[in-house]
Amino acid sequence: MSSVAPPLENEQLVQRYTRHLSAERGLAAATVTAYTADVRSLLDHLDRYRGTAAGEVIGEPLAGLTLAVLRSWLARQRSTGAARTSLARRAAAARSFTAWAAREHLLATDVGQRLASPAPHRTLPAVLRSEQITAVLDAPARLDTDTTDPDSGGRTGTATAAVELRDQAVMELLYATAVRVSELTGLDLGDVDRHRRVVRVLGKGGKERTVPYGLPAERALDRWLTTGRPLLAGTESAAALFLGARGRRIDPRTVRAVVHSRTRGRAGAPELAPHGLRHTAATHLLEGGADLRTVQEMLGHASLATTQLYTHVTAERLRAAYQQAHPRA
Structure with missing residues (x-):
């Protein structure tokens, strides 16, 4: 059995683990933040647990950490009303840490x-039907300067026209590629291969993938890049594909x-967030005959089980169509 290293203070331990998550595992910043907070909570619970059980607080940060302690930590989270998805993430954080x-x-x-994870109740957001998303993408832009761009102060009529072109390209590319918001806002000009009609996307965990897009997205991108972007570009634009009204990289x-x-x-039709547009694109791919592995690669899912959630949506639609159309449904 390996010997246990000398004691570390809690915060030193957390910082060391955070560096591991960022530098060695390459996890997304949001995941690192969540896991770090979970470990701090776990260490605080361990201190309290040891102080109650042993009558004193032991100096080593991980002395006395057992499976029973981990389970009691999750039980305490559950008793304070944590959602099943939060409990599942915290269990994953604890397993990663130990x-x-x-x-x-x-x-x-x-x-x-x-340490087992509670199975989360996973529900998918509402999606648009194919005719609904077509109507949304083909409709004239309804620009609202108070809600469309938080960075819109002092915008001129010319800049407003540029933003309309940008918004259309954003909508077309989100639906065409099913990329995440963070992936879209991180795109640079060099990430778009317009000859092959593909974008190079840097996803979760620093994993890179190539995603195709179609002619409507290409036309919207062409209008944005040739007419819209030059009107907004400035000294702070660098190579960002999409810009805010003040010329900086667009904000999520x-x-x-x-x-x-x-x-x-x-x-x-339901009002959607960008993640709903991603779900819409994935659902339409599967309904159109794309196989799960292809959709998994396009979405950048680490697990095929995540992609399989979309089959539930298509199955529900099939059942609804059957019940409506079949004489003996």
């Missing part, structure tokens, strides 16, 4: 290896506002 601690000889064994909040604004108030 596995790392065991490799670093901060724990004699990986005590979190047998702006993209969310664009999607909400363009899908709001459509008769019989």
Whole structure:
């Protein structure tokens, strides 16, 4: 059995683990932040647990960390009303942390290896039907300067026209590629291969993938790049593909506002966030005959099980169509 390393203070331990998540595993910043907060919570619970159980607080940060302690930590989270999805993430964070601690000889064994996660209730957001998304993308832009671009102060009529071209290109590319908001806003000019009609996307965990897009998105991109972007570009634009009204790289909040604004108030259609547009694209791919592996690659899912969630949507639609059309449904 490996020897346990000398004690570390809690915060030093957390910082060391954070560096591991960022530098070695290459996790997204939001994931690193969430896992770091979970580990701080776990260490605080461990201090309290040891102080109650042993009558004193032990100096080593991980002394006394057992599977029972991990389970009691999750139970405490559940008793305070944490959602099942949050509990599942915290269990994953705990398993990641104890596995790392065991490799670093901060724990004699990986005590979190047998920690189970509560199965989360996973629900997909509403999606648009193919005719609804066509109506949204083909409709004239309904620009709202208060909601479409938080960076819109002092915009001229020329800049407004440029923003309309940008918003159309954003909508077309989001639906065509099903990329995440963070992936879209991170695109640079060099990431777009217009000859092959593909974009190079840097996804979660620093994983790169290539995603195709179609002719409508190409036409919208061409109008934005030849007419719109030059009107907004400035000294702070660098190589960003999409720009805010002040010429800086577009903010994710702006993209969310664009999607909400363009899908709001459509008769019989739900208002969508960008993630709903991503789900819409994935659903339409599967309904059109694309196989799961292809859609998994396009979406950048690490697990095929995540992509399989979309088959539930298409199955529900099939059932609804059957019940409506079949005489003996």
